[in-house]
Amino acid sequence: MALATIVPLPLIFIAWSFAFSNNKSEMKKYHTAMENMNNTIVEYVRGMSVIKIFNLTVQSFTRFQSTVYAFRDCCNDWTERSITPWAVFIALLGSPLLFILPVGVWLYLSGQLQLPVFILFLIVGVAYMKPIYQLVFVSGTLAQITEGISRIDAILERKSLPEPANPKFPENYSIEFQDVDFAYDKTQVIYDVNFKIDEGKIFALVGPSGSGKTTIANLTARLWDIEKGRILIGGINIKDIPLDYLMDKMALVFQDVFIFSDTVLENIRMGRENMTEKEVIAAAKAANIHDFIKNELPAGYDTLIGEAGVHLSGGEKQRISLARAILKDAPIVILDEATAFADPENEVKIQEAFSELLKNKTVLIIAHRLSTITDSDQIMVLDEGKIVEMGTHNKLLKNMQLYSEMWESHNSAKKWTFKSTKIEGDVI
Known part of the structure; x- marks a missing residue:
């Protein structure tokens, strides 16, 4: 019964790996597109008076619209590439009963499994998938945090101006x-x-x-x-x-x-x-x-x-x-x-x-x-x-x-x- 309960696990993790195989690069593209969109939105709103005065409403809105569409396309492309393995993953999360029921019924009818134990495995088979589902969302949040940290680190890790090994102090200020x-x-x-x-x-x-x-x-x-x-x-x-x-x-x-x-x-x-x-x-x-x-x-x-x-x-x-x-x-x-x-x-x-x-x-x-x-x-x-x-x-x-x-x-x-x-x- 335990073996029947964990049969979906390898399949679940395989589907998970396919769904998130390019997660790091996709997250970078996602944040870059979102950053471009946000910058354009701020520029569009703050520069509204100048845009109107020079009658550039259409051109400026087109530029603003293009970054929104670029962000949309980035999200759509990512979704299209991951939708199939993600759908398989979600389906497998609800599949343990498909393996537990036939094995449990066969063992129960053959007298090798007591009814309380059978019911226990039915409950466990449904419940143990919930932490895996939550783990997926934690990993998604972790990917976003990691990308944000990498962008901050790119600034913080820039080399600072070197301090002198043997400092000297000027006597005048020419x-x-x-x-x-x-x-x-x-x-x-x-x-x-x-x-x-x-x-x-x-x-x-x-x-x-x-x-x-x-x-x-x-x-x-x-x-x-x-x-x-x-x-x-x-x-x-x-x-x-x-x-x-x-x-x-x-x-x-x-x-x-x-x-x-x-x-x-x-x-x-x-x-x-x-x-x-x-x-x-x-x-x-x-x-x-x-x-x-x-x-x-x-x-x-x-x-x-x-x-x-x-x-x-x-x-x-x-x-x-x-x-x-x-x-x-x-x-x-x-x-x-x-x-x-x-x-x-x-x-x-x-x-x-x-x-x-x-x-x-x-x-x-x-x-x-x-x-x-x-x-x-x-x-x-x-x-x-x-x-x-x-x-x-x-x-x-x-x-x-x-x-x-x-x-x-x-x-x-x-x-x-x-x-x-x-x-x-x-x-x-």
């Missing part, structure tokens, strides 16, 4: 690039860059979009490591400086400011939890954002801002970021288009905040608005990842070509205005 090359994957963006910023000096980077300015700023902060050359802080290779120490000595203000879903106080105090509220307010005043926080935000410094709270304008975000940098009081300051999204009123306030932030600091400024960097101690002009010109503002205007063209374009842009145009009697 910045120097020596024969630096850098490439994103296989696309080289920086070629043989050499320059030096003396401690306490203001150094400006200018050039056309895509010339490598932001890359140089990121390399200075060692957000990536270079393949060739050396970057020195106070004469010490940044690879020999502990990362925590290096980050502690730098304040970065990017053009795209990230605001956390937290209070204004905690956004300014980020990374400086030991700072008091009084010190945070002093930094906010220096950044010209204190009056706005106290008078315009509903709960002042306790107002929740970011994704889940009050949304700020570009200029207000940048002044929050400046307050962070002022509170950090690092000896090296990197400004990457720090007035890019500011309106004229906010730009004036940001420029006033700069005077507080840049006192006695080594400063690297990236700017498209050339009028903001005319007083820099040195200006370097980049083009296609190479240094093409270097000098003071007046020297570059007199002796160089690209900077002069950029300066002329900058002044022309300031004079540009809208003009009415007549078309067939209408004024536009």
